[in-house]
Amino acid sequence: MAPKKRKIRVDLKKNRGKRARAGHELRQAVQQDRIDDLQASERVSGKGALTRRRTVITDVDEQTADHAAVPSLDVDLDRCRSGRVLSIVGSHQCRVQDEQGEVHVCAVRQILRTLSQATRNAVVAGDRVLFEPMPGQQGMIHRVEPRTGTLGRGSGRAQQLIVANVDLAVIVVAAAAPHLKPSLIDRFLISCEKGGVQPLICINKCDLAEPRHLLPIVGQYANLGYRLFLASAETGAGLEELRQALRGRQSVFSGQSGVGKTSLLNRIQPGLGLRTSQVSDDSGKGRHTTRTAVLKQLDGGGWVVDTPGIRQLRLWDVHPEEIEGYFIEFRPFVRYCRFPDCLHLHEGECGIKQAVASGLISTRRYESYLKILSDRDDD
Numbered sequence: 001m002a003p004k005k006r007k008i009r010v011d012l013k014k015n016r017g018k019r020a021r022a023g024h025e026l027r028q029a030v031q032q033d034r035i036d037d038l039q040a041s042e043r044v045s046g047k048g049a050l051t052r053r054r055t056v057i058t059d060v061d062e063q064t065a066d067h068a069a070v071p072s073l074d075v076d077l078d079r080c081r082s083g084r085v086l087s088i089v090g091s092h093q094c095r096v097q098d099e100q101g102e103v104h105v106c107a108v109r110q111i112l113r114t115l116s117q118a119t120r121n122a123v124v125a126g127d128r129v130l131f132e133p134m135p136g137q138q139g140m141i142h143r144v145e146p147r148t149g150t151l152g153r154g155s156g157r158a159q160q161l162i163v164a165n166v167d168l169a170v171i172v173v174a175a176a177a178p179h180l181k182p183s184l185i186d187r188f189l190i191s192c193e194k195g196g197v198q199p200l201i202c203i204n205k206c207d208l209a210e211p212r213h214l215l216p217i218v219g220q221y222a223n224l225g226y227r228l229f230l231a232s233a234e235t236g237a238g239l240e241e242l243r244q245a246l247r248g249r250q251s252v253f254s255g256q257s258g259v260g261k262t263s264l265l266n267r268i269q270p271g272l273g274l275r276t277s278q279v280s281d282d283s284g285k286g287r288h289t290t291r292t293a294v295l296k297q298l299d300g301g302g303w304v305v306d307t308p309g310i311r312q313l314r315l316w317d318v319h320p321e322e323i324e325g326y327f328i329e330f331r332p333f334v335r336y337c338r339f340p341d342c343l344h345l346h347e348g349e350c351g352i353k354q355a356v357a358s359g360l361i362s363t364r365r366y367e368s369y370l371k372i373l374s375d376r377d378d379d
């Protein structure tokens with residue numbers, strides 16, 4: 001089905017401040033779903049009150065429309081080139097690599113920033129864009145192509161996209177320093193499924209733990225069918241397997257600060273030369289060394305995005321009743337719940353609670369479910 005076009009009225013004054021109110025109006029316009037004719041165009045209207053507004057007709061696909069969707073605007077293709085966003089620099093600039101491999105520093109067209117109010121960032125690493133190169137000065141990004149495979153999180157009242165157009169997310173945790181938080185893995189798994197990205201769990205710093213201490217957690221995720229690697233950027237263990245898994249893929253490394261995401265990448269591809277630093281001695285927490293997501297091409301084919309460590313992962317746009325669906329081992333037991341809208345909390349005759357009581361679902365995973373349901377952060 002051909003994507004339907006949306007007409008969005010954008011307040012021109014919003015470029016001059018009053019952001020909150022203008023953003024509110026825009027969101028309303030999007031929510032009210034003003035769909036109009038099929039010609040993609042952008043024009044400035046010329047009369048009365050309309051002079052302060054312009055109408056943008058976008059080709060957001062109605063079926064896939066969500067907060068990661070990107071309105072596409074009509075642009076002069078002759079002046080533009082296709083490129084991929086390598087990283088964001090400062091608040092409104094990014095580094096874009098064109099198809100010949102040349103890197104351009106570009107600004108992002110204001111209208112794109114206006115239209116991306118539902119997400120905190122108009123452009124993210126991994127985005128495919130159309131940009132106008134300007135020799136000797138910064139270029140301009142005119143269009144962000146529709147995204148597939150995104151990783152995002154809640155940030156304030158908006159969604160913050162971490163990366164776009166990836167097909168594999170390596171969820172990195174450390175066996176120790178910082179201590180392993182399985183509930184964070186559970187959140188990442190949900191975020192991956194939501195964003196259409198295949199997850200791979202990597203337990204790094206295996207040199208710091210006794211293998212037998214890792215077995216329960218390894219067994220748990222392996223039994224659920226998730227792919228899991230044990231690795232050490234220190235000793236090199238598991239790195240060849242990881243390198244193979246990344247070959248030809250468009251991947252992202254994500255996880256807490258200090259777990260060794262960047263160290264792993266530096267070992268997987270010597271020469272990347274990305275900066276790392278020690279976790280702090282007293283807390284064992286990372287120092288947020290990687291400040292911005294950076295896309296790197298891999299020698300063996302494919303590319304990978306190193307991302308800044310996160311403290312927590314607040315899930316975005318996940319409704320209470322859909323959480324159970326992301327816990328794959330819950331699925332066979334839901335049908336034994338007496339109430340169709342059972343959230344498996346205090347309800348009687350609950351198939352999930354019975355499965356937990358009889359050891360068919362792990363207590364840890366059930367507790368993780370409860371935390372996500374109550375939107376509690378775990379530290």
Ligand SMILES: Nc1nc2c(ncn2[C@@H]2O[C@H](COP(=O)(O)OP(=O)(O)OP(=O)(O)O)[C@@H](O)[C@H]2O)c(=O)[nH]1
Nearest residue numbers: 233234258260261262263276277278288289290309
């Ligand atoms: N013992 C041990 N230390 C490691 C290993 N991998 C990384 N480290 C150390 O852990 C510290 C943090 O590593 P980074 O690679 O900077 O961690 P990061 O996940 O990129 O952290 P952020 O960029 O802050 O998100 C560094 O001192 C690394 O040398 C490992 O496998 N074993």
Ligand SMILES: [Mg+2]
Nearest residue numbers: 261262289290
């Ligand atoms: Mg890092």
Ligand SMILES: [Zn+2]
Nearest residue numbers: 337342344350
């Ligand atoms: Zn139930």
